[in-house]
Amino acid sequence: MRKVITYGTYDLFHQGHFNLLKRAKALGDYLIVGVTTDNFDLERGKLNVCNNVMERIEAVRATGLADQIIIEEYIGQKIDDIQKFGVDIFAIGSDWDGKFDYLREFCKVVYLPRTEGISSTMLREETRKTIRIGVIGTGSIARRFVEESHFVNSTIITTAFNPDIEACRAFCCAMNVDYPCNSWSEFIKNIDAAYVASPHLTHYDYTKELLKAGKHVICETPFVFSKQEAEELYELAQRNNLILMVALKTAYCPAFNHLITLLKSGVIGDIVDINASVTTLLEEDSQKLDPQQGGGSMNENSCFPLLPIIRLLGTGYLNITFYSKMKNGVDVYTKGIVQYPNSIAAFQVGLGVKSEGNMVVSGTKGYVYVPAPWWKTDYFEVRYEDQNRNRKFFYPYDGEGLRYEIKEFISAVLGSASPFVKLSKTEIITIAMIQEQYIKDKSKVIVIS
Numbered sequence: 001m002r003k004v005i006t007y008g009t010y011d012l013f014h015q016g017h018f019n020l021l022k023r024a025k026a027l028g029d030y031l032i033v034g035v036t037t038d039n040f041d042l043e044r045g046k047l048n049v050c051n052n053v054m055e056r057i058e059a060v061r062a063t064g065l066a067d068q069i070i071i072e073e074y075i076g077q078k079i080d081d082i083q084k085f086g087v088d089i090f091a092i093g094s095d096w097d098g099k100f101d102y103l104r105e106f107c108k109v110v111y112l113p114r115t116e117g118i119s120s121t122m123l124r125e126e127t128r129k130t131i132r133i134g135v136i137g138t139g140s141i142a143r144r145f146v147e148e149s150h151f152v153n154s155t156i157i158t159t160a161f162n163p164d165i166e167a168c169r170a171f172c173c174a175m176n177v178d179y180p181c182n183s184w185s186e187f188i189k190n191i192d193a194a195y196v197a198s199p200h201l202t203h204y205d206y207t208k209e210l211l212k213a214g215k216h217v218i219c220e221t222p223f224v225f226s227k228q229e230a231e232e233l234y235e236l237a238q239r240n241n242l243i244l245m246v247a248l249k250t251a252y253c254p255a256f257n258h259l260i261t262l263l264k265s266g267v268i269g270d271i272v273d274i275n276a277s278v279t280t281l282l283e284e285d286s287q288k289l290d291p292q293q294g295g296g297s298m299n300e301n302s303c304f305p306l307l308p309i310i311r312l313l314g315t316g317y318l319n320i321t322f323y324s325k326m327k328n329g330v331d332v333y334t335k336g337i338v339q340y341p342n343s344i345a346a347f348q349v350g351l352g353v354k355s356e357g358n359m360v361v362s363g364t365k366g367y368v369y370v371p372a373p374w375w376k377t378d379y380f381e382v383r384y385e386d387q388n389r390n391r392k393f394f395y396p397y398d399g400e401g402l403r404y405e406i407k408e409f410i411s412a413v414l415g416s417a418s419p420f421v422k423l424s425k426t427e428i429i430t431i432a433m434i435q436e437q438y439i440k441d442k443s444k445v446i447v448i449s
């Protein structure tokens with residue numbers, strides 16, 4: 001018996017897929033079809049798959065051409081499968097010409113003619129609307145957002161807004177954005193959604209105006225500095241049937257999410273302690289150190305360590321104490337101690353003090369170590385007393401990592417994903433509340449000289 005194997009995502013199953021499977025089947029007597037898992041596609045940069053793995057498997061099964069369907073979940077699996085199933089021929093479409101020649105060591109490799117004029121990408125574009133995004137603020141994070149948006153389908157950056165039109169023109173020219181704008185009414189006309197990346201203290205007003213104008217919003221961190229403002233904006237979004245998300249990038253990256261699911265499933269037992277640091281050394285004239293512009297380490301960086309603390313230990317903390325080193329009216333370093341009924345957490349944030357940016361989560365059976373920069377999670381280790389049981393986990397973290405949050409935002413706007421699975425309203429409101437507490441309740445802040 002001659003065994004043939006082929007692989008694919010088979011998203012929005014179409015005639016091109018069918019033709020390929022038919023041609024592959026004709027090469028032998030038994031056809032094995034590998035269907036990628038959702039996670040594997042995410043890892044290999046396919047961020048816009050519409051059908052989930054079950055739907056895609058069903059579509060392949062419905063052709064009646066596959067004698068066996070397997071799932072493909074890791075790089076290197078093709079070699080394992082070929083050996084495991086005793087495969088004679090590996091077949092794939094001609095768009096992959098040459099890419100799988102390395103498999104010739106294990107079996108025959110055949111590149112089959114691809115069907116012209118049809119693709120999943122084309123179908124996605126036909127069936128999906130393109131979301132026109134306007135960028136508010138034209139600094140370095142906005143540049144990265146525009147660059148990363150090119151990796152997410154159904155997304156087009158149509159315009160940028162900055163009251164300083166010269167800065168806006170320079171940004172649009174550098175980033176290839178068509179329409180620089182300093183008129184609010186013009187800006188609003190050309191967008192379905194906006195990315196707010198303006199100075200911190202303007203986030204609340206811009207977000208509110210956008211929601212009132214019927215636009216979806218993804219707002220940079222720090223979102224807003226009070227519980228009441230955060231709640232009010234979420235209510236406004238809900239009333240107007242709009243998506244409001246916060247661009248806390250760590251929350252959307254694949255490795256961080258897997259880390260959380262592992263911890264929640266008890267790999268290190270009960271969590272007793274979390275320690276996470278995020279420090280960045282800045283020039284003294286940075287606006288992030290300007291007290292008039294909401295600068296300071298707590299405002300700037302605390303959302304990052306507070307995310308795993310709140311995600312893993314919840315919102316029911318008993319007490320928080322802050323220890324801050326101040327300079328020119330802002331905290332250049334703050335250590336926060338968060339006390340829970342059965343656990344404790346600590347975080348360090350700094351803009352004028354540098355420290356190791358790792359995270360350690362300690363439990364009753366072992367601990368997790370995430371090396372710096374843990375907030376751009378791509379690797380972590382689960383460690384035990386018996387070192388033979390230690391495990392290392394590697395993931396891709398593509399580009400600047402913003403593509404993951406953009407993908408979630410666009411999926412939510414298009415109605416194919418819930419906006420709060422990866423970062424809940426409660427988590428964001430709690431972070432805003434803690435930042436508010438830091439600003440307003442000075443009895444909780446111990447200043448170190």
Ligand code: C2G
Binds near residue numbers: 009016036096115120
């Ligand atoms: N295909 C085709 N004609 C088209 C579109 C796709 O022949 N018009 C083929 C592809 O060449 C591939 C198969 O259909 O052999 C599945 O295509 P996709 O679902 O796009 O999967 P792909 O990203 O090519 O993944 O490990 C996965 C494999 O590397 C292939």
